[in-house]
Amino acid sequence: MEAVSQRLRLAADLLNEEVARFDPERLVSRLLVSLGIAGDTGTVPGVPGRGESPARDTGGHLAHATGGHDGDGLQRFCMEREALLSKREEEWSAGELRRIAELTELLVSEQEAGHWWLKSAEAGDEIAAMMVAELGLN
Numbered sequence: 001m002e003a004v005s006q007r008l009r010l011a012a013d014l015l016n017e018e019v020a021r022f023d024p025e026r027l028v029s030r031l032l033v034s035l036g037i038a039g040d041t042g043t044v045p046g047v048p049g050r051g052e053s054p055a056r057d058t059g060g061h062l063a064h065a066t067g068g069h070d071g072d073g074l075q076r077f078c079m080e081r082e083a084l085l086s087k088r089e090e091e092w093s094a095g096e097l098r099r100i101a102e103l104t105e106l107l108v109s110e111q112e113a114g115h116w117w118l119k120s121a122e123a124g125d126e127i128a129a130m131m132v133a134e135l136g137l138n
Helices: 002-021 024-034 072-086 096-107 110-122 128-134
Strands: none
Touching: 002 096, 024 072, 072 096, 072 110, 096 110, 110 128
């Protein structure tokens, strides 16, 4: 039981570090450019940039392109996975490889995710190393 608690503490610490470094504007900008929706600068006509206020509906909530609805969570996960996979292999960090493993497990299969868990563990991700051991992927 102590091993599970240790794994959860480590996962929470690593997640906090990743969240602190996350730049959503950069991700969206790169994604829009890769999809051909935006130019090289990542700006989209009619969409507010840094320092500008996004459009809000009458209730004060952000107005989404999907008519105010959040949309399908799986679609967001697919987009996140595709954005990560679109990077060159040498640019992936151990944490990004772990995230690819997590998303692959969710969206594709546990078997295919095993490949990504191994890559992440080899890159030095401690949580991935624990998953590799737990899944017997050595």
